[in-house]
Amino acid sequence: MxxxxxxxxxxxxxxxxxxxxxxxxxxxxxPSLGDVCGYLMRYEIGPVPIGRIGLFSFWWWVGWHFLAR
Known part of the structure; x- marks a missing residue:
């Protein structure tokens, strides 16, 4: 496994x-990975930065599942 x-x-x-x-x-x-991340970071719905929250949540999830011991 x-x-x-x-x-x-x-x-x-x-x-x-x-x-x-x-x-x-x-x-x-x-698009390069940097272009995709840049687009996500600019995505907002009204005053809420949805892209930043989503990207932060993704990295938190990766860290929690693969890096935390």
Missing amino acids: RVLAITGFSVALLLFAAVEWASRREGSRV
Whole structure:
């Protein structure tokens, strides 16, 4: 089971790297990870910064599940 989890995370990391590489090519229409995060950080509904709250919540969840011991 542990090997399956490590393999899954490795595949996800390789996919992120491939998408980031594709976004850096000349004339690419694929947004980079920084562009996506920037768009999320600007998203608001009225005065509530929904994008910032969502991104913070995602990182809190990742930290709680994978980094806390």
